[in-house]
Structure formats: structure tokens, C-alpha cells
Amino acid sequence: MNQWPGLIEAYRDFLPVTTETPVCTLFEGNTPLIPSKIIGPALGIDLYFKYEGLNPTGSFKDRGMTMAISMAKGEGARSVICASTGNTSASAAAYAASNGLKCVVVIPKGRIAAGKLAQAIAEQALVLAVDGNFDEALEIVRYLTDKYPIKLVNSINPYRLEGQKTAAFEIVDQLGEAPDILAIPVGNAGNISAYWMGFCEYLEKGRSTKRPSMWGFQAAGSAPIVLGHKVDNPETIASAIRIGNPVRWRQAEDAVSESNGLIEMVTDDEILKSYEDLAGEGIFAEPASAASVAGVSKFVHQRGVKNGAKVVCVLTGHGLKDPDAVGLMANKVQPVKATNEAVEELLDAGGILA
Ligand code: AN7
Numbered sequence: 001m002n003q004w005p006g007l008i009e010a011y012r013d014f015l016p017v018t019t020e021t022p023v024c025t026l027f028e029g030n031t032p033l034i035p036s037k038i039i040g041p042a043l044g045i046d047l048y049f050k051y052e053g054l055n056p057t058g059s060f061k062d063r064g065m066t067m068a069i070s071m072a073k074g075e076g077a078r079s080v081i082c083a084s085t086g087n088t089s090a091s092a093a094a095y096a097a098s099n100g101l102k103c104v105v106v107i108p109k110g111r112i113a114a115g116k117l118a119q120a121i122a123e124q125a126l127v128l129a130v131d132g133n134f135d136e137a138l139e140i141v142r143y144l145t146d147k148y149p150i151k152l153v154n155s156i157n158p159y160r161l162e163g164q165k166t167a168a169f170e171i172v173d174q175l176g177e178a179p180d181i182l183a184i185p186v187g188n189a190g191n192i193s194a195y196w197m198g199f200c201e202y203l204e205k206g207r208s209t210k211r212p213s214m215w216g217f218q219a220a221g222s223a224p225i226v227l228g229h230k231v232d233n234p235e236t237i238a239s240a241i242r243i244g245n246p247v248r249w250r251q252a253e254d255a256v257s258e259s260n261g262l263i264e265m266v267t268d269d270e271i272l273k274s275y276e277d278l279a280g281e282g283i284f285a286e287p288a289s290a291a292s293v294a295g296v297s298k299f300v301h302q303r304g305v306k307n308g309a310k311v312v313c314v315l316t317g318h319g320l321k322d323p324d325a326v327g328l329m330a331n332k333v334q335p336v337k338a339t340n341e342a343v344e345e346l347l348d349a350g351g352i353l354a
Helices: 039-043 061-074 087-097 114-122 134-147 158-164 166-175 190-204 249-258 268-279 287-299 323-328 340-349
Strands: 033-035 046-051 079-083 102-108 126-130 181-185 213-219 262-266 310-315
Touching: 033 166, 039 046, 039 268, 039 287, 046 166, 061 079, 061 087, 061 158, 079 087, 079 134, 087 102, 087 114, 102 114, 102 134, 114 126, 114 323, 126 134, 158 166, 158 190, 166 190, 166 310, 181 190, 181 287, 190 213, 190 249, 213 249, 213 287, 249 262, 262 287, 268 287, 287 310
Parallel strands: 046 310, 079 102, 102 126, 181 213, 181 310, 213 262
Antiparallel strands: 033 046
């Protein structure tokens, strides 16, 4: 077979796998780096989108999950568990199902996007909805995995970050060099930590000559790292990053300070604006992903970034994950009578028939 082999085979030399490790892959990774046609030129920067929504379950979580599930399977685990704002549960369920492992997902009741819940259900996970938020769900998962032989596959699991760091490798391979700035949404802060590991390793191995500044963005209603304290009732329309006590808090702060980067917050309105701007480039990403673009749009000039700087925004999840969020867009469906004349009249009014 002549196709992309999945990220474990592609980056085996950089990963803690052995010849004994069973490779559990859905052929994740190798996602496109899309040059921005509108947002980048308007800001005067050389902007790219790392479109992680094109992974097999529609988010970057697959990069971490191929590693976490392969290692769990190699260690003889029979079941895995995670807390999730949605994408981790969808990914864990898919990789577990395809590798004969039972999967339990603990989610905040009524607070995860419809597409993600649909995936976890379809993939036969045991879906438990708790009356609480993500942070509380994760506490329960930590308690259970301390006590029973069930593998935790949240990003506390170090193999998750090992897999996710490969996205940084891909960006360098695609650009031919590290970018000046890497912008990324921050929830539990695993991904920003993983990217930083990846950029550092590639520099050490001589695959690049520099590392980017890491720009992390939290939603204003759930911005514990920016505020410097836990948030008990995190709120934002970007449900994926509705997290009040990130597990990789310290590591994310280190990445930001070592890279001379920044961690800032963006409001829901700013996120929605960028969500629409991205759609205007033909890219449908979920609201949390748009936080990276919102952050760049807000801070590029404020922080004196030079014209033509190479900036990569990580678009962490596909727009189809969260179909309800589309209802927040300005564009609405127009009801019309089922006649030629009624439709003609509307198109004419819109200037489309000219
Ligand atoms: C689309 O699925 O935490 O900072 O449980 O789904 O590594 O947590 C999701 C996180 C960004 C934040 N964008 O990444 C989960 C979960 C999307 C996400 C993040 C998530 P981290």
C-alpha cells in the first residue's frame, strides 16, 4: 500500500515506541498547512492554518490518541477512560473501538457539542454525563484510574503529548523552517505544551534553526492561566476549551516564557468574528479553534509583530463537530414558498440574477 502510514510510522524515531509496540492507527496526521487568502493579507502577515480538523475523528486529539492507545494496548490494558469537553471522548472511543478496548468517557452533562457526542455514542463508548464541569469529571477519572487497572487517556498521560508534538514537526517540514509565531487555543494546556516539545526537539535534531514564539489563547470566561487563578464555573461558547483548572498549566507557562511568547484571552464575540472570518476563507473550524485566529487578529499589531512575519494558527477541530454554533453566525436560513416566482424574487432582491 502506498499511502501516508500514520504518525507513529512517519515519526517513529522521535517517539517512545519499540518494535514490540502494537501500532494502533487510523492514519492520523499529515494535515494540510493552508495559506490564508484574506485574514493574513489584511493583517500584513504571512499567515497559515494548520487544519487539524482533517484528522480521522475531526480533531488534533487523534495525534495523541494513536500513541496513548498503542501504549495502553502494548501494556495489556483492556479498557481506557477519559474526561472530556468532547473531542478527546470522540477520539478515545474511535481508537479504542478499532483496537478491541473498552472505552468510558465522562462528560459534563449537556455541555458538549452534538457532533462529538454523536461520535462517542457511535463508537460504542460507555458515555457517562456528570452533573458538573470538565474539571470535576477529570477528578473522578483520576480517582478511578488510581484505584483500578483502567488506563487514563487524558493529556495527563505523557504519551498523548508525545503524539501531539508531531504536528510541530509537520509544520517545520511543510514550511521548511519553524514559523515566527505559533498561535493555539488553550484549554487543558496539553497541546501548547506538546507543540513546544516538538519545536524544541526538531531544533535539537537540526531539522530547524529556530523555534517560534508560542502564543496561547484562552476564552475570556475560562482563562485561569491568564488570570493566574482557577476558574470555578468556566463559561464560553467555545465548549472545547471550557476548562477552569488546566492540568498542564505550569508546562504551558514555561513554553510561553521560554519562547518569549504570550498567553492572553479573547472574548466570545472575538471568537465568533474569527469563526466567521475563517468560514469566509472556505475553512470551517469549530469555535475553540477560532480562538487562535481571534488572538492573532487582536495582538499582532498591539505586540508590534513585523510585516510579513510567518504565523501559523492551529485550527484544532472541524466545524462540523459543533453544528449548533452555526446558529450564532450572522447568516441565517431564509424561509421561502416552494414556487419558482418566490425563489426568483428573493434572488433578484439579493442581486444574484444580474
Ligand atoms: C477543538 O476534548 O480538553 O489545551 O476533553 O477540543 O490541549 O486542552 C479538548 C480541548 C482546543 C484545547 N481545541 O486543547 C477535550 C479537550 C479543541 C479542543 C482544545 C481542545 P488543550
